[in-house]
Amino acid sequence: MRRFALFLVAVAVLAGVVAYLAPVSGRADEGAVPIFGIKIFPGYRDWRLISVAHEKGNLNDLRAILGNDVAIKAYREGKLPFPDGTIIARIAWKYVPSEENNKVFGRAQSFVPGDPPDWYLQFMVKDSKKYEATGGWGFAQFDKDGKPADEAKLKTCFPCHAPVKARDLVFTYYAP
Amino acid sequence: MRRFALFLVAVAVLAGVVAYLAPVSGRADEGAVPIFGIKIFPGYRDWRLISVAHEKGNLNDLRAILGNDVAIKAYREGKLPFPDGTIIARIAWKYVPSEENNKVFGRAQSFVPGDPPDWYLQFMVKDSKKYEATGGWGFAQFDKDGKPADEAKLKTCFPCHAPVKARDLVFTYYAP
Numbered sequence: 001m002r003r004f005a006l007f008l009v010a011v012a013v014l015a016g017v018v019a020y021l022a023p024v025s026g027r028a029d030e031g032a033v034p035i036f037g038i039k040i041f042p043g044y045r046d047w048r049l050i051s052v053a054h055e056k057g058n059l060n061d062l063r064a065i066l067g068n069d070v071a072i073k074a075y076r077e078g079k080l081p082f083p084d085g086t087i088i089a090r091i092a093w094k095y096v097p098s099e100e101n102n103k104v105f106g107r108a109q110s111f112v113p114g115d116p117p118d119w120y121l122q123f124m125v126k127d128s129k130k131y132e133a134t135g136g137w138g139f140a141q142f143d144k145d146g147k148p149a150d151e152a153k154l155k156t157c158f159p160c161h162a163p164v165k166a167r168d169l170v171f172t173y174y175a176p
Numbered sequence: 177m178r179r180f181a182l183f184l185v186a187v188a189v190l191a192g193v194v195a196y197l198a199p200v201s202g203r204a205d206e207g208a209v210p211i212f213g214i215k216i217f218p219g220y221r222d223w224r225l226i227s228v229a230h231e232k233g234n235l236n237d238l239r240a241i242l243g244n245d246v247a248i249k250a251y252r253e254g255k256l257p258f259p260d261g262t263i264i265a266r267i268a269w270k271y272v273p274s275e276e277n278n279k280v281f282g283r284a285q286s287f288v289p290g291d292p293p294d295w296y297l298q299f300m301v302k303d304s305k306k307y308e309a310t311g312g313w314g315f316a317q318f319d320k321d322g323k324p325a326d327e328a329k330l331k332t333c334f335p336c337h338a339p340v341k342a343r344d345l346v347f348t349y350y351a352p
Contacts, residue, residue, distance in 0.1 A: 093228075
């Protein structure tokens with residue numbers, strides 16, 4: 001009887017865990033990107049902040065760059081190249097004026113995150129063996145629904161990052 | 177002999193801990209802001225991201241808005257007003273072009289965090305009793321060296337935030 005009660009508790013806990021994880025898994029299960037085989041990392045939105053940026057031009061987005069624990073430690077210690085296990089996440093939102101804020105300030109000064117663009121979420125994953133052909137980094141991009149970018153898009157990542165070889169292919173500096 | 181060795185290890189560990197904590201304590205000990213009596217919260221730089229923004233005009237900064245666990249939970253649950261214990265941290269850096277990045281892109285498109293301005297670090301602290309006179313919020317501002325802003329400056333916080341009463345005096349929305 002007692003073992004059956006324990007079994008029921010275990011089932012209930014498991015069901016809770018599955019229900020809790022569902023939204024994240026749902027997105028991650030959308031699939032991996034071509035070439036690098038990277039899926040969305042669950043919990044990336046809870047990672048610590050590396051820096052922020054505004055990309056003008058065609059992109060015109062506001063972005064936050066987050067890192068897993070390995071990334072944050074390497075950044076804070078100024079360690080280059082980044083060690084295997086480093087994962088950098090980049091979230092982008094359209095760069096839009098905040099009408100609400102500007103009403104308070106009495107002028108158009110406040111720009112905030114708008115809708116997620118097609119290049120909403122990107123990852124750089126360091127694995128010097130697995131991704132030897134691309135400087136030790138795997139690259140990934142997903143839209144807001146978790147849909148991976150196509151192969152043509154992913155082929156542009158490494159060539160664009162290659163010029164910053166002195167910074168181990170990473171554009172972003174740590175913002176203190 | 178063995179106990180003495182243990183003692184030496186304990187002293188070494190303690191020294192390491194003190195050395196590690198020194199920069200944070202040093203800054204926090206600079207003092208509290210006038211009116212609200214708030215000091216810098218240790219570990220705020222590890223808090224999770226709420227959003228990012230670009231303030232143009234006189235400020236012209238890039239900023240990250242971080243929250244403690246209470247803040248993040250309230251934001252994700254859409255809870256308004258924010259519960260007591262909410263702390264929101266705002267870090268700002270001067271908005272500067274990245275010459276390095278722009279060289280890669282072939283045009284001036286990349287703007288990144290530069291030097292910390294005088295308004296480097298701000299906090300909003302929810303305590304509906306303690307800060308009843310200012311909508312339940314305490315306000316604080318520090319420069320990059322942890323020096324608190326003066327009383328005249330701190331008197332400007334509440335009047336500026338008051339117009340966004342419908343959002344419990346908080347300008348920032350959560351960026352998903």
